[in-house]
Amino acid sequence: MVTLAPMEGVVDVYMRDILTRIGGFDLCVSEFVRVSQHLYPASVFHTLCPELKQGGKTAAGVPVHVQIMGGEAHVMAENAAFATELGAPGIDINFGCPAKTVNRHDAGATLLQWPERLHEIVSAVRRAVPDDIPVSAKMRLGFAEKNLAMENALAIAEAGAGKLTIHARTKMEGYRPPAHWEHLRPIAEQLNIPVVANGEIWTPEDYVLCREASGCDDVMIGRGVIARPSLGREIAHRRSIRAPMSGTAFNWSQILGILAEYHDLIEGMANPQRQAGRLKQWIKLLARSYEEAGVLFTCIRRLEDPQDILAEVVATKGRVLDAA
Ligand SMILES: Cc1cc2nc3c(=O)[nH]c(=O)nc-3n(C[C@H](O)[C@H](O)[C@H](O)COP(=O)(O)O)c2cc1C
Known part of the structure; x- marks a missing residue:
């Protein structure tokens, strides 16, 4: 499975539309809905994920899961449940955002310092959302260090997430290459849910290397497909599951x-x-x-x-x- 990464201010409804029509993506994740103290009105969800008004899918038919981000388990749960009432086909929880203002306000990657809090948030969201709606999470390898990566991943899986995407860097590593794909392998081997590898896939060759290094079958791609819009299709061609998709880059x-x-x-x-x-x-x-x-x-x-x-x-x- 190849997922189009959430990217605030970049991958919005228009970008999702154009990139999923070009093809190669099985799933999209919306920009994050920043949940703090309240249940948001429908307009907030519709602004960040207008696809909710068309069955939760892009025009090309690719589902868009709604991403939420926050540190208060019960408010996260309430907003997640409401998003599904509005038609979200899945909920993703953001534990990776490195932004200082976000982290200062107890959300995003800062939570990676406390596995028990990840567990609390994921279980509350899982309990609040109907059983048939998938709940997933997205994390980095850690905040400053990678030593809690396994514990965080296990906490998320044990709390009932059906899938975990890992951006293969710590918050402190920001977006500096390389992405440490090899750190995903022991986690993917240990968890009983799929682990999705993310970070620094810019070419079809990177996709192959990332899968080899991480041991993950599934990947999520962000900047790579913005820079090379045919990347999803080129990867689909390699996976040869979507014939006839062209395997060449656009001129x-x-x-x-x-x-x-x-x-x-x-x-x-x-x-x-x-x-x-x-x-x-x-x-x-x-x-x-x-x-x-x-x-x-x-x-x-x-x-x-x-x-x-x-x-x-x-x-x-x-x-x-x-x-x-
Ligand atoms: C401008 C920008 C906005 C982002 N917004 C989000 C977001 O809303 N939610 C999220 O989970 N990750 C967000 N990310 C992180 C990406 O989803 C992804 O994890 C990261 O870019 C690494 O993958 P890549 O090398 O394929 O781009 C953002 C990244 C960038 C560069």
């Missing part, structure tokens, strides 16, 4: 077409400045796999009108096609 002209399509999708966002921000963000992230995206980014970085960015994308595509 630059195809990427420009995808960007134009994305522009049209995000016209659904009310604020043009945010639209421009999202387009710039994606173009910048694409530069990791496409040198040409770096050049395009230099041209558009000061533009504030999404229409101007689109015009530049279309003009670039024209030049690429002329040159071909």
Whole structure:
């Protein structure tokens, strides 16, 4: 199974739509709903996971599990139960967020210092959610050290989670490469639930190496597919379970077409400045796999009108096609 990673401010309803239509993903997880003291109204869940209004799936039919994050077991449970009433096909609990403000307020990766608290939160959520709705969790290898990784993972599994995704770094390691895939192997061997490997999968080759090192069949991919939108499909091709999916990466002209399509999708966002921000963000992230995206980014970085960015994308595509 390949899951599209939750990424706050990046993988929203539009990005999930476009990437799951490109293909290769079995599951998505929403951006986190930050649960603190209250039961949120439906509007909060609908804002972060608009797919709840269409059966909890993207247009391509891929389920979107709702992610919640917080440190108060009973409020987490209450919000999780409500999310399922709204149609969430699954609940994921975030124990990996490294943000200082989040950690200071007793949520995300800071909880990895207390396995018993992970247990308490996961069991409360599991009890509150109907039996047929999966509950999963996502953690890092630890807060400062990795010494509690196994204990945390066991606490989550024993509390009734059906699956555990592990971002193979500590909170202190942030996003610094490498991801320590090999640390997942003993955990995957010990747990009686699937462990999903996450971190630093940028190419189909990384996918193979990650599976070999971690011993995990399942992976979750975030930045890699933003930088290389065909990555899910290329992996599906390797897994040869979804014939006929192409095993080749998109060329630059195809990427420009995808960007134009994305522009049209995000016209659904009310604020043009945010639209421009999202387009710039994606173009910048694409530069990791496409040198040409770096050049395009230099041209558009000061533009504030999404229409101007689109015009530049279309003009670039024209030049690429002329040159071909
Ligand atoms: C901008 C950004 C936002 C993220 N937001 C979330 C989030 O809302 N929930 C979560 O569990 N992880 C979040 N993550 C972590 C990713 O899901 C993933 O664990 C991490 O990026 C490592 O995987 P990758 O190397 O495939 O990107 C975020 C990461 C980034 C870079």
